[in-house]
Amino acid sequence: MPLEVKDTRFGTIRYEEGDVIEVTDGLPGFRHLRRFLLIESDELAPLKFLQSLEEPFLSFPLIDPRIVVPDYRAEIDETGREGLELEEPKNALVYCIVTLAERPENSTANLRAPLVINTANMRAGQFILQGAEYSVTEPLLRS
Amino acid sequence: MLVFTRKSGESLMIGDDIEVKVLSVGSDQVRVGISAPRKIPVHRREVYEAIAAQNLAASRSEAPSAELIRRLQQLGRQE
Numbered sequence: 001m002p003l004e005v006k007d008t009r010f011g012t013i014r015y016e017e018g019d020v021i022e023v024t025d026g027l028p029g030f031r032h033l034r035r036f037l038l039i040e041s042d043e044l045a046p047l048k049f050l051q052s053l054e055e056p057f058l059s060f061p062l063i064d065p066r067i068v069v070p071d072y073r074a075e076i077d078e079t080g081r082e083g084l085e086l087e088e089p090k091n092a093l094v095y096c097i098v099t100l101a102e103r104p105e106n107s108t109a110n111l112r113a114p115l116v117i118n119t120a121n122m123r124a125g126q127f128i129l130q131g132a133e134y135s136v137t138e139p140l141l142r143s
Numbered sequence: 144m145l146v147f148t149r150k151s152g153e154s155l156m157i158g159d160d161i162e163v164k165v166l167s168v169g170s171d172q173v174r175v176g177i178s179a180p181r182k183i184p185v186h187r188r189e190v191y192e193a194i195a196a197q198n199l200a201a202s203r204s205e206a207p208s209a210e211l212i213r214r215l216q217q218l219g220r221q222e
Binding site: 009027028029030043044045046047058059060061063067068077078079082083097098099100101102104107108110112113126128136137140141 | 181182184190191194196197198200201204205206207208211212214215216219
């Protein structure tokens with residue numbers, strides 16, 4: 001039976017329980033929110049949105065980090081992999097959270113702390129990468 | 144806040160399995176070693192706070208403009 005979440009950035013969204021992504025430890029700053037949907041559409045691509053089910057007005061723009069940095073690599077340590085029960089790297093979807101500014105060139109992506117979704121069990125987490133080669137506010141567009 | 148005075152090489156235990164050890168002391172820097180179970184994340188506070196602040200900013204994002212989407216699509220095609 002389809003479920004509904006109302007009053008989101010996208011209006012009313014219908015979903016099924018199997019679509020729900022469980023961010024098991026919450027996101028830094030939003031630890032109390034655990035249940036999300038991944039919103040994608042042709043008009044938004046390549047952006048996607050992580051839509052909160054508990055706070056419908058809250059959503060986080062996402063992007064595949066390789067669009068920003070083609071050779072991007074996220075090493076998720078054993079702790080993180082265990083938390084998501086991530087056994088197969090191919091089951092991992094990696095996104096970066098994006099901050100959209102009014103001017104496109106002021107928009108940034110957080111490459112330092114990627115969001116990893118285990119598609120095998122729909123668990124996700126935001127992991128802070130050790131080492132500082134990637135920035136929390138990497139420009140989304142580079143000239 | 145509990146306050147302890149420790150010398151270089153001395154430790155504190157938090158519970159049974161978290162150890163905080165002072166490795167060396169300089170004039171304005173302290174090197175600290177943490178041994179904790181892998182399930183306990185340990186981060187520099189300023190990094191964690193920067194990420195929490197950026198998540199808040201991201202949640203207040205502007206609606207994506209058509210221009211931004213077009214430029215991102217161009218980037219995606221260049222790969």
